Amino acid sequence: MIHLVLGGARSGKSRFAESRVAQITASIPQVCSPVYIATATIGHDNEMASRIARHQDDRAASVLSWLTLETPLALAECLTRIDKANQVILVDCLTLYLTNHLLLTSFGGAAETAIPNFATNLASSDWQTEKDSLLAVLPKLQSDVVLVSNEVGSGVVPMGELSREFVDQAGWLNQAIATMADHVTLVVAGLPLPLKTSTNS
Template sequence: MIHLVLGGARSGKSRFAENWVAQMTASIPQACPPVYIATATIGNDDEMANRIARHQGDRRTSALAWITLETPLALAECLTRIDKANQVILVDCLTLYLTNHLLRASLNTTAETLRRMSATNLASHDWQTEKNHLLAVLPTLKSHVVLVSNEVGSGIVPMGELSREFVDQAGWLNQAIAALADEVSLVVAGLPLMLKTAINS
């Protein structure tokens, strides 16, 4: 079972996804502890550090015995490595995972390479390899997987080449995963709207 959960900032998508994991775990006989794959990185961002600490605190006080894995880049490899039956995995979130790849490629680009190829194009090339790996892995998993992602296409087109590339790539990633997912939910103001269910997938 693959469940994609979409929503804007502060829409309640992560809370909805965590509740979905709790319900799914409770329904599985002899279920393994659920796995939380966190894609966020702190860097030099104090506000992000506070967000991550808050999420960690929530998981510590949760009734679920979460196993947390910090995986900013190698998501497909991580899913393959930990996959097993009777397990539920939460990935939060796909858009930070995408951001990590785009920024990593851009920051690692040398001045000489930049003269020959834009940082955005290089980032996109590296990202396509990782994205294709993820899309190939997901349908093969024995685990139940819920993936959280931001819906970023409802606002204005952003300024800046890398920002526009991010919006494009996030939209294409969401579409690709929605196509292979069994269920897709859109969360708005804490309220989920089922866009695709296992019955009609």
């Protein structure tokens, strides 16, 4: 089962996604501990560090025993490696995963400056190859997967080539995953709005 959760900043999408993982986990006999794949990197951004700490505190206070994996770039490889039956995986979030790839490409050899402290087996960032790998992997997984992504196409067209590339790539990624997903939910002001629902999952 693939569930894509979309929403803007501070929409409540991550909280909804975590509650969805709890629901799925409760419905699976002999379930494994849920896996939280975090794509964010702190870098030199104090505000991002605060956001990450808040998410970590929320998971620590959760009734679920999360296994957290920091995966800023090699998401397709990580999903393939950890996949197994009776497991629920939360990916939070796809847009930071995309951002990491675009920054790595833009900064070229200065990858460690662009994305400090990341661990990956990728020698360089090839977004299209990674995206294709992710789209190929998702339908084959035994695990149930909940993916969080920002809905970024509702505002003004941003200035700057990299910003416009980000909006385009995020929109195309969301569309591609929504096509294969069993469920798609848009979260607005903390309220989940079902966009797509499968009766088979």
